[in-house]
Amino acid sequence: MSAIAELAEDRVVEAVYAVARKRRLRTRSGAAYLALELVDASGRIDARVWHDVDLLDARFAEGDAVRVLGRVERFRDRLQLELRSLEPAPEADPAGLVPALRRDADEIEGFLDFLTGEVHHAPLHALAARLLEDATIRRLLRELPATQDGHHSYAGGLLEHTVGVATLCRETAQLHPRVRADLLLAAALVHDLGRTVELLPGPGFRQTDEGRLLGHVHLGLRLIEERGAALERDVRAELLHAVACHHDVRGARTAEAAVLYHANQLDAVAAIRPVTAA
Numbered sequence: 001m002s003a004i005a006e007l008a009e010d011r012v013v014e015a016v017y018a019v020a021r022k023r024r025l026r027t028r029s030g031a032a033y034l035a036l037e038l039v040d041a042s043g044r045i046d047a048r049v050w051h052d053v054d055l056l057d058a059r060f061a062e063g064d065a066v067r068v069l070g071r072v073e074r075f076r077d078r079l080q081l082e083l084r085s086l087e088p089a090p091e092a093d094p095a096g097l098v099p100a101l102r103r104d105a106d107e108i109e110g111f112l113d114f115l116t117g118e119v120h121h122a123p124l125h126a127l128a129a130r131l132l133e134d135a136t137i138r139r140l141l142r143e144l145p146a147t148q149d150g151h152h153s154y155a156g157g158l159l160e161h162t163v164g165v166a167t168l169c170r171e172t173a174q175l176h177p178r179v180r181a182d183l184l185l186a187a188a189l190v191h192d193l194g195r196t197v198e199l200l201p202g203p204g205f206r207q208t209d210e211g212r213l214l215g216h217v218h219l220g221l222r223l224i225e226e227r228g229a230a231l232e233r234d235v236r237a238e239l240l241h242a243v244a245c246h247h248d249v250r251g252a253r254t255a256e257a258a259v260l261y262h263a264n265q266l267d268a269v270a271a272i273r274p275v276t277a278a
Helices: 053-057 105-117 122-132 135-143 157-175 181-190 209-227 233-244 255-272
Strands: 012-026 032-040 043-049 065-075 078-088
Touching: 032 053, 043 053, 043 065, 053 078, 105 122, 105 135, 105 157, 105 181, 122 135, 122 181, 122 209, 122 233, 135 157, 157 181, 157 255, 181 209, 181 233, 181 255, 209 233, 233 255
Parallel strands: 043 078
Antiparallel strands: 012 032, 012 065, 032 043, 065 078
């Protein structure tokens, strides 16, 4: 098989992948080479073009699907491809060649709808529903990662991470009734929606101009402010505070903000920390 996740050292590979990253660089001696990141539905791998750089560079752009021939090598304890040839693969859809969910997206969306229905405070529920039922946001939840290179860094990762964090927050609120469940759950459901403005769909999951300059937290706060006018002023302020602090526990001034931070961290660590045998 030529799926990236199944590649092994010293193997010759002929396959079609999408180009997530493309850079033209120079060696210490001044020779030009291409540094690529190639992706398919199973994962991603770095690749290098050392020969015929000018010729091959002109054949494709970042975001294209390409057919490659090369050998798998190990460099600094990571596998990478040394490419011998590369040509466009117009028959392949680059959007279908991105790291993707291993779980059923429709099932996860069903959990998202269930969790939204668990927000009983009417204005908070209306805001969460307004955002999460927006057709564009709904589509992007399934197309975007939660992060570009960290946890849930595959198409649909944003949907999976949102449901994971919201589930942890719901369970925490049931264990600790002092925590305001509606505020916490609503904050969890919308905490990463700024990603839908920050990132572009694959294969590269590049940042938009706004995303690069403002980041997903700021963009998410703006979405809430734009669509949360019906919220009571104090409730809106606490919701914004929780979302603003979901990467900054030292800034958290409420229990709900602190719980959201830790739920976000827990879901991220559980997704990427290696599991070792006892």
